[in-house]
Amino acid sequence: MNKMLILSKPTATKDQVMQFIKNTKTAHSLCYAIVPMIYDEAIKVGINPVVAVAQALKETGYFNYKGVLRPNFCNICGLKGSYGGGDYDPNAHKRFEYWEDGVKAFIDHLALYCGVKGYPKYSKETELYYNGKGTFYDVNKYKKNGTTLDPRHFTYLLGTVKTVEDLSGKWCPSKTYGEDIIAIVRKIEGTKISEDSKVNKEKILNLAKEIISEIEGK
Incomplete structure (x- = not known):
């Protein structure tokens, strides 16, 4: 059986993704504002956005955040700080100021794993980590690829993963872990669009934006 590639064209439309969110009664309203960000950022680097969305949904419990992560972390993938720490230690996990930052760091981290061309990027937190370990970090080389807020943008991760199973x-x-993500991907791919989804989606999107503003303190 063929494994599911992470780097591929979208295997479902954004409308299918959002319909799936609507159909999932336990999904938090935050999904309506954040999931489209994930979808768009993934496409920019060649990642199948359905895979990225499914991974974020698994990591956040459909953005209900009932685990160690809290909504005000704006962390959508369980990403820890550069020095890591315990899985159940909230202080070990990275806290981003904005949801957009958390989304971009997630996609950059996944793109690094997949060996996307133009990676690694420069990460200030990763530089500090390497310096603390006495390990050389080629700042000028990585800055040519741009910058990232991914705190664990470790160069040894480059190209170590190709499929969701990996x-x-x-x-x-x-x-x-990979199988759980694939199960969500398959459900999204099999989702059919309902006629009234657009109207209802707009209403919930406005609510989601209000929730984001409250969480970010705007």
């Missing part, structure tokens, strides 16, 4: 035991210790 994420198991690498991105996450769980051996079923």
